[in-house]
Amino acid sequence: MKKFLLKAIAVSFTSSLFAQNDKPNVLFIAIDDMRPELNCYGESQIISPNMDRLANEGITFTRAYCQQALCGPSRLSLMTGMHPDGIGNYGMNSSNKIEWRDYRPGVTSLPEQFRNNGYYAEGFGKIYDNRLGIDEGYSWDKFTQGWKGAYSSPRAQEILATADSLIAIGEEPDIIRPAVDFWDTTDETYTDGSNTKLAVEFLQNYIKDEPFFLAVGFSKPHLPFVAPKKYWDLYDRNSIKLPQYANVAPGFTEYTLSPYKEIESYISRSIIDEDKTKELRHGYYACISYVDAQIGKILQALEDKGELQNTIIVLWGDHGFKLGDFGEWAKATNLEIDTRVPFIIRFPKKSMAGTKIATPIELTDIMPTLCDFANIETPSNAEGKSLLPLLCDQNAELRPFALTQYPRNGMAYSIRTQKWRYTEYVDKNTFETREQELYLIRDEILMEEENVEDLYPEEVARLSKMLHDYLETAPRWDGPAIPY
Numbered sequence: 001m002k003k004f005l006l007k008a009i010a011v012s013f014t015s016s017l018f019a020q021n022d023k024p025n026v027l028f029i030a031i032d033d034m035r036p037e038l039n040c041y042g043e044s045q046i047i048s049p050n051m052d053r054l055a056n057e058g059i060t061f062t063r064a065y066c067q068q069a070l071c072g073p074s075r076l077s078l079m080t081g082m083h084p085d086g087i088g089n090y091g092m093n094s095s096n097k098i099e100w101r102d103y104r105p106g107v108t109s110l111p112e113q114f115r116n117n118g119y120y121a122e123g124f125g126k127i128y129d130n131r132l133g134i135d136e137g138y139s140w141d142k143f144t145q146g147w148k149g150a151y152s153s154p155r156a157q158e159i160l161a162t163a164d165s166l167i168a169i170g171e172e173p174d175i176i177r178p179a180v181d182f183w184d185t186t187d188e189t190y191t192d193g194s195n196t197k198l199a200v201e202f203l204q205n206y207i208k209d210e211p212f213f214l215a216v217g218f219s220k221p222h223l224p225f226v227a228p229k230k231y232w233d234l235y236d237r238n239s240i241k242l243p244q245y246a247n248v249a250p251g252f253t254e255y256t257l258s259p260y261k262e263i264e265s266y267i268s269r270s271i272i273d274e275d276k277t278k279e280l281r282h283g284y285y286a287c288i289s290y291v292d293a294q295i296g297k298i299l300q301a302l303e304d305k306g307e308l309q310n311t312i313i314v315l316w317g318d319h320g321f322k323l324g325d326f327g328e329w330a331k332a333t334n335l336e337i338d339t340r341v342p343f344i345i346r347f348p349k350k351s352m353a354g355t356k357i358a359t360p361i362e363l364t365d366i367m368p369t370l371c372d373f374a375n376i377e378t379p380s381n382a383e384g385k386s387l388l389p390l391l392c393d394q395n396a397e398l399r400p401f402a403l404t405q406y407p408r409n410g411m412a413y414s415i416r417t418q419k420w421r422y423t424e425y426v427d428k429n430t431f432e433t434r435e436q437e438l439y440l441i442r443d444e445i446l447m448e449e450e451n452v453e454d455l456y457p458e459e460v461a462r463l464s465k466m467l468h469d470y471l472e473t474a475p476r477w478d479g480p481a482i483p484y
């Protein structure tokens with residue numbers, strides 16, 4: 001009955017957006033390691049007019065959470081609509097590149113389902129993490145990764161050569177490879193500009209009868225923070241703010257932060273002082289402005305093609321990133337700053353333009369939502385919820401929490417409700433509780449300020465029960481995990 005009602009709402013909503021029998025195109029934009037620190041999220045430091053325009057013409061989900069704060073599992077979860085436990089993947093490994101499809105042949109991915117329903121799907125850049133495979137032939141009619149070296153400038157080459165010569169004589173360089181770089185060069189010198197050019201050409205030359213599912217995955221602002229100089233020039237280094245919470249919060253357990261110190265594969269932590277912190281943040285912001293400019297080119301190409309009003313545009317990030325927050329330069333935790341992601345949908349005719357929705361939702365919800373709007377059946381492996389009821393009624397009860405997990409101290413599950421972030425570390429097999437954390441998340445801060453587990457035992461008990469009730473029946477892949 002509920003499903004029937006949802007379908008009826010979907011059909012009436014979508015038929016008001018599209019001419020009958022006119023399937024909408026999909027423009028699917030992925031951004032790597034971009035925390036939602038944009039103007040459209042109420043922040044003010046980053047210059048991103050095109051993403052802000054998208055938000056102004058669409059719907060911004062201000063409490064959207066990834067399912068694991070790491071590229072590979074977050075993306076595979078989104079693309080299959082399944083939680084890491086459901087798909088059986090918790091990581092990726094560059095020395096053991098695999099095709100995830102070989103391990104989970106029965107699963108239908110999001111673009112695959114669109115292909116099954118008359119769409120042409122083509123992708124550029126980083127959609128899946130390629131260490132888990134790009135799934136060409138299943139998810140895509142055609143896929144181009146288009147990688148270019150991040151270190152194109154003469155200065156970066158010099159730094160790399162110096163590091164190599166130091167390592168050759170047994171010394172440890174402060175800079176192993178640059179964490180930041182700028183160069184007065186074209187957008188196309190680097191991967192994202194180059195792939196944007198290809199995506200624009202795709203749109204210009206598209207003549208097929210089928211609607212398209214065009215995916216463009218940007219590799220910035222992921223480390224290293226490298227972008228053409230003109231994007232660095234948008235910012236005044238002196239006015240870039242330092243992190244508000246630069247120390248660990250009271251009550252963090254030994255598992256709260258990650259042992260994975262991402263920045264240390266670029267530079268020594270010993271050289272990260274206040275100036276370096278500002279330089280790194282400057283680089284991260286410049287990379288976002290660089291990506292934003294590329295998004296502007298794609299939106300323009302879509303408009304020039306006359307397809308803007310017949311295209312659903314979805315923009316998402318795979319997870320956040322700590323820029324000195326809690327003293328860290330990495331992701332890979334269940335903290336708000338690593339799990340909260342940008343997520344914007346722009347519907348044709350700018351339906352519900354400028355709406356902000358603060359209900360906690362998951363990236364697994366993208367698959368059923370897009371399928372609903374395109375009037376396509378959602379694959380049975382999807383675990384997420386269609387966001388359609390929320391668009392009809394912002395107070396609709398969609399899900400009791402958004403779930404994120406990370407394999408740490410057994411398995412760390414973290415649930416986000418409107419008010420709380422509750423994290424519980426359990427034995428992977430018995431679900432026996434090992435450790436608990438509770439944070440009251442204030443809307444104005446959206447950071448963990450203190451673990452208040454001891455102050456609210458009833459809340460801990462309630463949320464723990466909610467989590468365990470879920471775990472008892474949650475889909476779980478019981479074969480061998482996808483290797484990493």
Ligand SMILES: [Ca+2]
Nearest residue numbers: 032033071318
């Ligand atoms: Ca990422």
